[in-house]
Amino acid sequence: MSRRVGERARGEGRVGWGGAWAVAQPGRVLGVIAFVWLTLVVLLPLGLLVDAAWPFELRGVERAAIARVLLRGLGLSAIAAILSGALGLLLAQTVTPVVLLALLLVSRSVVAHAVLALGLTPGSLAAVVTLIIDVLPFAALVLGLRLRTRPLALIEAARDLGAGPLARAREIEWPHLRPAMLVACTWAFLQGLGDELAFEIAGGGHAYTPGLLIRDALIREQAPARAAVCVVVLIALALPCAWLITRELTAAQRSDWREVPAAPAWVRVAGHSVLALLLIAPVALVVGEHPVGLGPTDRLLAGLFVRSLGIAGVVAALATSAGFGLALASRQVPHPAWIGVAVLAPLAIPPSIHGLLTLGAGTALGLAPGPTLTVVAMLGPALALGFVTARLMTVVIPRALIDAAIDLGASVGERLRLVWLPLARPALIVAGVLTLAWVLGQAAIPAFTSGPGGDTLAVALTIHARAGSIALVRRWSLVLVLVPVLAVLTARALARWRPQ
Amino acid sequence: MSAEPSVNLRARGLHKRFAGAGRGSVVALAGVDLELEAGRHVCVMGHSGSGKTTLLRGIAGLEPLDAGELWIGDQRVDTLAAAARPTRTVFQAPALFPHLSVLENVTFVDRLGRTSSLGRSRADAGGVTEAHALLERLGLDPAVFAARNIDALSGGERQRVALARALYRAPPWLLLDEPLSALDRPRRAALRRALAGIRKAKGIGMLHVTHHAADALALADTLVVMSRGRVLASAAPEQLYARPPDLETARLLGELSGVPDPARAGFLRPERLRIVAGEQGRVRARLLARSCVGPLWEHELAVEGLAAPILVARALAWEGSEACDLDWDDDDVLELT
Structure with missing residues (x-):
């Protein structure tokens, strides 16, 4: 009598030795991939930092300063996270994803300057407002994805049984929304914790936070021990967050894909008010002074734009396909939360620190600064972004459809080509555009990894902004904002197109 | 393609245990033996949790079994991948591909590159004609439904499309998991007759899980009654109805x-x-x-x-x-x- 009949048969059977092992042990294969990834992207850079910091000699005053900074960072980030979640929910029910993607690309430094232009005094409040405006589009996009998969049958059943709006919200709507809310709030929390730009520009140096401490310790004061302690604390905080997010995503219910339901009038009013706040920075981009004609700097920036687009395209393609593959594969393993932790861990490190650490790790591995190192450095956070988006959206592909395809005789490749890809096309498009937008607008990582002469447009714009060429920055920031909007519109047209 | 007339389905000692909460486990199949003649309509009845659906999914290869052997004709199939088994399943929920039209769903197997163990070939000119004939036989006018989107179908229509998909270039055995449960009474009766007609014409064996004694008594050549993962009785339905071997079987049938x-x-x-x-x-x-x-x-x-x-x-x-x-x-x- 055969043992575990059909278990091996669920795979494709007649494949090579390596392939057979991969089919039979998907959990171990994924575990190995996740471990290698974690080692390259987090553990190796962290190890180099710890090595430089050894033997961790910190004076009492340094320890007190680190504790104070960490506590302040935690408090301000928690406030930013909670407000982002709440406001993001209003925004998700009011604003279309195209607008949110465009807003996502307005860089944090532009937002910080716009917030100060509003008349807010530089300080913690202005920095937190900057952070919220900066992370809100992402929070709203993630929450909007989840709102499209509301379990309508359950809601109807609850209403039929006499459950009021509050009971339905508590028992059905909130458990359904919780994974996305957790992703949105955790993203905002980690962004706040590791931020330097918002607290440097809008904070005006009045609120010293972990991100600033790490930067100063590494770049200005050559105090790696101080930086290492802060980075380790940030990672220690981020890993449980990553685990929680993945667990929630795993438990997320399957449902059909629908339009976001029409919001009540008060939600629409509130959502539009939040949108008005978000529009401050782009409006400043449009209505402010613009240069006349094209100068030599424009030609230089155009070249950088093409290079940035290439880098962003490569990162988006790699991160989306790998994130999507991992999201699919992690549905098949017994403990997907650990895969998620490995993939989401890079989000724990502030972007500039991530860039700096990757530069160190790249140099140690013989990888010189340049576009390749920038792609490698961007892949960590971008993969996390792709993974979360794919995970949130692929839960709507029911297992029964895949079983039906298997039953009809479809091989792994055919299932991917004929069922997975067509059904997951919206998820792929959203993940791809989201990642593209994030990579295009990211200046902190390539500032370290791009090397001399290898800058990206975002890095160049930061340099020009510091030099005071605001008009030039406005023009090219607008170009950056338009790219994902055009990408979304093209993707939409592609999604509707069907070969005859 | 008509099925081979001698492809009996044999199951020996099928076992399946599901891990339950904590350290407990639930026995879904506790040594099921079956000997089913090719081209017959075999209904499986039993209370909820008796192991009917697990038996079907185990035979289809969609649920790995803990032990046992499965044979279809001379071919041992429990060692084959689900995609390569000469069976086709109609699920309780229709599981139609939402990105394909009705006709594309029915002819889905023609999109698959390889030929399976059934020796079926890629799409040919007669494929569409066969698909149209099947839709018509199941009460769906192809002129109206063939190009229709799945979202524009009612529950009963979806279930009939799922049946047509399973019957298109059918393998020797069809596994039906309560396929008539979503249909109204007249449609149910009409579909019962259509299924019986198609089975006779094509010579396909059908293993049909149902809760409805009326379906089982009307359709089955052989009725298998299951309880707690075991086969309680297996005989002609009229015989089991008139002279049931035990109280559980008797109560299930009426x-x-x-x-x-x-x-x-x-x-x-x-x-x-x-x-x-x-x-x-x-x-x-x-x-x-x-x-x-x-x-x-x-x-x-x-x-x-x-x-x-x-x-x-x-x-x-x-x-x-x-x-x-x-x-x-x-x-x-x-x-x-």
């Missing part, structure tokens, strides 16, 4: 009344009891209620000395006095434990 005689043990089918005028039967009874249940009238009667009411089914409602007698033939009494 209503039972106790023998309305306190002095005698046993059971009777309600239609085997007769209501007669007072002093003309074997025991005194009093009519409590009557109700129309389709082609029959169901009567509830109280018998002195018996706590439970007695059910009697007859073609016409009893119009006589409430005080009446009950009569029956001793040959109809079922001695069940």
Whole structure:
């Protein structure tokens, strides 16, 4: 009598030795991939930092300063996270994803300057407002994805049984929304914790936070021990967050894909008010002074734009396909939360620190600064972004459809080509555009990894902004904002197109 | 393609255990043996949790079994991947591909590059004609439905498309998991007839899980009754209905009344009891209620000395006095434990 009949048969059977092992042990294969990834992207850079910091000699005053900074960072980030979640929910029910993607690309430094232009005094409040405006589009996009998969049958059943709006919200709507809310709030929390730009520009140096401490310790004061302690604390905080997010995503219910339901009038009013706040920075981009004609700097920036687009395209393609593959594969393993932790861990490190650490790790591995190192450095956070988006959206592909395809005789490749890809096309498009937008607008990582002469447009714009060429920055920031909007519109047209 | 006439389905010692909460586990299949003749319609009945669906999914390869052997004809299939098994399943929920039209769903197998163990080939000119004929036979006008999107179908229409997809270039065995449950009564009856016709014409064997005794009695050549992961009985449905081997099988297939005689043990089918005028039967009874249940009238009667009411089914409602007698033939009494 055969043992575990059909278990091996669920795979494709007649494949090579390596392939057979991969089919039979998907959990171990994924575990190995996740471990290698974690080692390259987090553990190796962290190890180099710890090595430089050894033997961790910190004076009492340094320890007190680190504790104070960490506590302040935690408090301000928690406030930013909670407000982002709440406001993001209003925004998700009011604003279309195209607008949110465009807003996502307005860089944090532009937002910080716009917030100060509003008349807010530089300080913690202005920095937190900057952070919220900066992370809100992402929070709203993630929450909007989840709102499209509301379990309508359950809601109807609850209403039929006499459950009021509050009971339905508590028992059905909130458990359904919780994974996305957790992703949105955790993203905002980690962004706040590791931020330097918002607290440097809008904070005006009045609120010293972990991100600033790490930067100063590494770049200005050559105090790696101080930086290492802060980075380790940030990672220690981020890993449980990553685990929680993945667990929630795993438990997320399957449902059909629908339009976001029409919001009540008060939600629409509130959502539009939040949108008005978000529009401050782009409006400043449009209505402010613009240069006349094209100068030599424009030609230089155009070249950088093409290079940035290439880098962003490569990162988006790699991160989306790998994130999507991992999201699919992690549905098949017994403990997907650990895969998620490995993939989401890079989000724990502030972007500039991530860039700096990757530069160190790249140099140690013989990888010189340049576009390749920038792609490698961007892949960590971008993969996390792709993974979360794919995970949130692929839960709507029911297992029964895949079983039906298997039953009809479809091989792994055919299932991917004929069922997975067509059904997951919206998820792929959203993940791809989201990642593209994030990579295009990211200046902190390539500032370290791009090397001399290898800058990206975002890095160049930061340099020009510091030099005071605001008009030039406005023009090219607008170009950056338009790219994902055009990408979304093209993707939409592609999604509707069907070969005859 | 017509199925080969000699592809019997044999199962030996199928076992399946699911991990339950904590350290417990649930036995879904506890050594199932089956010997099913090719081209037959075999219905599987049983209470919820008796292992019917697990049996079907195990045969299809969608649920890995813990132990056992499966053969279809001379081919051992439990070692094959689900995609390579010569079976096709119709799931309880239709599981149609939402990005494909009705016709594209039905002819999905033509999009697959390889030929399976059935030796089927890629799409040919006759494919669309066959798909249209199947849709028509299942009550869906191809001119109206073939190009229609899945979202524009009702639940019953989806289930019929799922049936057409399973029947298109059908393998020797079709595994049906309550495929008629979403249909209204007239459609259900029509589809039962269509299924029987297609099975005869194509010579396909069908293993059909159902909760409905009417479906099983109307369709099955062989009826398999399952309980707690085991096969309780397997025989012709009329034989099992008339002479069930045990009380569980008897109750699954229809209503039972106790023998309305306190002095005698046993059971009777309600239609085997007769209501007669007072002093003309074997025991005194009093009519409590009557109700129309389709082609029959169901009567509830109280018998002195018996706590439970007695059910009697007859073609016409009893119009006589409430005080009446009950009569029956001793040959109809079922001695069940």
